[in-house]
Amino acid sequence: MSLDKPPPPPAAPPNPWAERIPKTGQPLIASSTWPHRLLHVKSMTSYVKENHNIYNKEKEPVYNVLSYTWGRYQDETETPLLIHGITWPVPSIKRDYFSAAAFKKAIELAAKGFRRCCDWVWVDIGCIPQDHAGETAEDANIRAQEIGRQVEIFGRAIESFVWLSSLKTTDLVKNQGRLITLDDLLVYLNHPVRSSEAAECLLSNLHKDTQVFVQSMRMFLQHPWMSSLWTLQEMVLRPESWILFDDGLLSLGFDENGVEKFWSLQRVKHDTVCLRQILTGREPFNNIIVPGFDIKEEYVQNIWECLKDLSALQVYKGLDALSIRFPHTAYSLAQNRSVMKPIDRIYGIVQTYGISCKAKPPGDDDISRLHSLEDDFGIKLxxxxxxxxxxxxxxxxxxxxxxxxxxxxxxxxxxxxxxxxxxxxxxxxxxxxxxxxxxxxxxxxxxxxxxxxxxxxxxxxxxxxxxxxxxxxxxxxxxxxxxxxxxxxxxxxxxxxxxxxxxxxxxxxxxxxxxxxxxxxxxxxxxxxxxxxxxxxxxxxxxxxxxxxxxxxxxxxxxxxxxxxxxxxxxxxxxxxxxxxxxxxxxxxxxxxxxxxxxxxxxxxxxxxxxxxxxxxxxx
Incomplete structure (x- = not known):
């Protein structure tokens, strides 16, 4: 047998464009606008901007942004959060979803930030006029304007936080002491085994941790934040958002430099892509399913089906949406999200294009008004x-x-x-x-x-x-x-x-x-x-x-x-x-x-x- 090395592959043909200077196109939205209002957290006062970027005499203040959902949980019998300086009533929310005190704490945690503490936060009920009886035409126009500026508002924020109200970190961790992640499952799949007994033990542990991982992810995916159309565009706008629970951020331990890591949308979206890649074939199980090993095939099948179902749910919820630079993915996934009114299917997503649609679309019913908005959006696009x-x-x-x-x-x-x-x-x-x-x-x-x-x-x-x-x-x-x-x-x-x-x-x-x-x-x-x-x-x-x-x-x-x-x-x-x-x-x-x-x-x-x-x- 010859031990000569195979010849190297042929060289790639020369690139005739190698000397050309790389160019990029113009982004769909230019970030030059500041929010109409910002909330000063310590005083819980909403300030209207003066000139281009001054709030309460502070020029270009750094701010964080808080994303959450509340529209389906209003209850007029509850006490609302007190915010000063606004011309509209703050909605009252069912106590079992979140209380005024829990809401205020979430705003304070968002202001505290992770990498940067801020005095200011952008949060919708304190910074966008809310629809109510007796609303002025000016407030209605400001609302439409600010909804159309969500890309700039979220993009300018230092850090973004997603608040999963009514959930605590312990709800996902349970008795494990920490969150089981996809990385933990990959450790099993990359671990070689040398006997049927070792393969059986590894599969048993993998099966158990898969169940825990899937259960935690489903709890996250079934939270109302993951079913609201308004939050879908916010997920696309700031895919690196930190995930905030009622008791704070969820720690994932420490990295090799001793820096504590926390759970984020970026981590969840990364795991979604990795899981989909794993499921394109069954090669990851090749180190466990070795010919001659006597193992329970049902373990493998059950693990496989659990992960496939989870991956399908992740895609359905929009976790594989492409970036804001290609906003069609968010627009498409919007059909899987809930809205209070059909016209919100346009209002809740077109800001990812930097487009504002008619504040009051013509039509005699919900469907005709939705069609009118679809046409308005299509014309402007x-x-x-x-x-x-x-x-x-x-x-x-x-x-x-x-x-x-x-x-x-x-x-x-x-x-x-x-x-x-x-x-x-x-x-x-x-x-x-x-x-x-x-x-x-x-x-x-x-x-x-x-x-x-x-x-x-x-x-x-x-x-x-x-x-x-x-x-x-x-x-x-x-x-x-x-x-x-x-x-x-x-x-x-x-x-x-x-x-x-x-x-x-x-x-x-x-x-x-x-x-x-x-x-x-x-x-x-x-x-x-x-x-x-x-x-x-x-x-x-x-x-x-x-x-x-x-x-x-x-x-x-x-x-x-x-x-x-x-x-x-x-x-x-x-x-x-x-x-x-x-x-x-x-x-x-x-x-x-x-x-x-x-x-x-x-x-x-x-x-x-x-x-x-x-x-x-x-x-x-």
């Missing part, structure tokens, strides 16, 4: 971040969405590929125009006007753009992605990612059979409309995303009714469309994404694809 407004997949099931271009909470966006289109990367819009157009007549019709370039769908899918996803790594996928109601109605089942290229091309043929059968001209086309690109400036790899558009199956009916009245249609650019029918009504049916590698410095974009053609349409 297209104007602020047009490409971002389309980076989603509809998950409405068999029901068609009201507007194919409009993102709603029923969307799929948890794929980490989309983080490439955040401000950390260099992004470029590849369309000429992407704007909202609105009918000027009595009947409100909103559509998205696209002007740019694109290909025929059956043309571009003949080229090597496909790449399958991998288990646990959907971000690896490249190719056609259909909105769920489209794949359900056309293909017969929901398909998020095609398993192979042949299945994708077969789906393309089915789409043409459905949308273009017995049609001519533009209504016989399915288009891939270039939307945006993303890259690291000094790496020769560029990601692309495009809209997939088809002539609507309702084209004839819709176009015969859409003539825009005497005044025509107005668009975001101020362009007026003449009073004439539109021959083809287009609808969005999904997205196409692919990646191009540039091995030479002067290669043009899409060098391996046919030349894109000019394309213009209205999307409904």
């Amino acid at each position: 297209v104007a602020k971040a047009p490409a971002l407004s389309q980076l989603f997949i509809h998950s409405t099931g068999p029901e068609y969405p009201r507007r194919s271009w409009l993102i709603t909470q029923k969307c799929k966006v948890g794929d980490h590929f989309w983080t490439s289109f955040t401000s950390e990367w260099e992004n470029e819009n590849l369309f000429k125009t992407l704007e909202i157009c609105e009918q000027a007549g009595d009947q409100k019709v909103l559509c998205l006007r696209f002007v740019g370039h694109g290909w025929e769908l059956d043309e571009i899918t003949q080229y090597p753009i496909f790449q399958p996803s991998k288990p646990g790594s959907p971000e690896k996928y490249r190719g056609l992605m259909l909105d769920n109601h489209i794949s359900k109605s056309v293909l017969g089942s929901v398909v998020d990612y095609f398993d192979n290229e042949n299945k994708m091309r077969q789906a393309v043929r089915q789409l043409y059979d459905c949308y273009c059968h017995e049609r001519t001209g533009k209504s016989n086309e399915i288009r891939v409309a270039l939307l945006a690109s993303s890259c690291r400036s000094d790496l020769p790899v560029v990601h692309y995303v495009a809209l997939v558009l088809a002539p609507s199956l309702m084209s004839e009916k819709k176009s015969s009714n859409i003539r825009w009245g005497k005044n025509g249609m107005t668009c975001g650019s101020g362009l007026w469309i003449k009073d004439e029918p539109i021959s083809v009504v287009w609808e969005r049916i999904g997205l196409m994404r692919w990646t191009e590698m540039y091995h030479e410095p002067n290669l043009k974009p899409h060098y391996n694809l046919p030349t894109p053609q000019n394309f213009e349409c209205f999307i409904y």
Whole structure:
């Protein structure tokens, strides 16, 4: 047998972009605003800011922020917390959820901080006007303004605290003396065993600690803070928040430098990601399940099922939400959270985009007012971040969405590929125009006007753009992605990612059979409309995303009714469309994404694809 070492792998090809200076995009929200009010904790007085950043004669005071939930636990018979200097009543809360004294203590603990003690705290009931009878229009407008500024308010705070009212640290620790964490379970999985007896003992202890770990995590996940929509956006805004109990922070012991560690959202979110990675395969048990060892398989199965159920609950509760730089994940997860009023499904999350919506949306009932707010949000998002407004997949099931271009909470966006289109990367819009157009007549019709370039769908899918996803790594996928109601109605089942290229091309043929059968001209086309690109400036790899558009199956009916009245249609650019029918009504049916590698410095974009053609349409 030869003992020669295998030859080294071939060297990577030279990077033709290595000398380029890295660039990043503009963040969705610029942190330049100070809160309208801050609470001075020692005096329990709320002060309105003077000029830009002065509170009670103190300029730019450092402050901490406290997140908690209370809306579902109001009780007018209880004594409220006393706060001076405000023009609204502080809500009274059921005593078994938290008392005024417990609330004040939590505020004081938040002010005390962990790394920095502050005299000031931002807390909603002391800093945002609360809705009440006799409220002034000014207070209502300030409330809408401050809700839209949550990103800046939370981002400017020195430290953030999440208060799990009515819970004590001992409730999670119980008889263990300390909190059992995922790290404790990993110690078992990384511990080699050399006999059946050792494997049996290790599995028994692992099974016991898994039960304790899951029980503690479920207690945390089932707290009302984890079911409120308003706190979801706060969890995304400050993912490193310290978790505060009625009796203070929960210690995790000391690090190698003797510094005490405490439980935080960052630790919980990190464990969520690690657990999901562990569950992508059963390799972690390989050191225990050794051929020849006589062990109880039910131990392994029970541990596995417990951890799988916990991981699913963690995802459902939003602990794997992406960062604030890609706020669609929080918007999507909002459908799993509780609200007092349907319109709060918009008000409670749009601040992650730095957008403020109408304070009083039109409508005769809750649903019509919610739809009005969804439209208002969608219009403002297209104007602020047009490409971002389309980076989603509809998950409405068999029901068609009201507007194919409009993102709603029923969307799929948890794929980490989309983080490439955040401000950390260099992004470029590849369309000429992407704007909202609105009918000027009595009947409100909103559509998205696209002007740019694109290909025929059956043309571009003949080229090597496909790449399958991998288990646990959907971000690896490249190719056609259909909105769920489209794949359900056309293909017969929901398909998020095609398993192979042949299945994708077969789906393309089915789409043409459905949308273009017995049609001519533009209504016989399915288009891939270039939307945006993303890259690291000094790496020769560029990601692309495009809209997939088809002539609507309702084209004839819709176009015969859409003539825009005497005044025509107005668009975001101020362009007026003449009073004439539109021959083809287009609808969005999904997205196409692919990646191009540039091995030479002067290669043009899409060098391996046919030349894109000019394309213009209205999307409904």
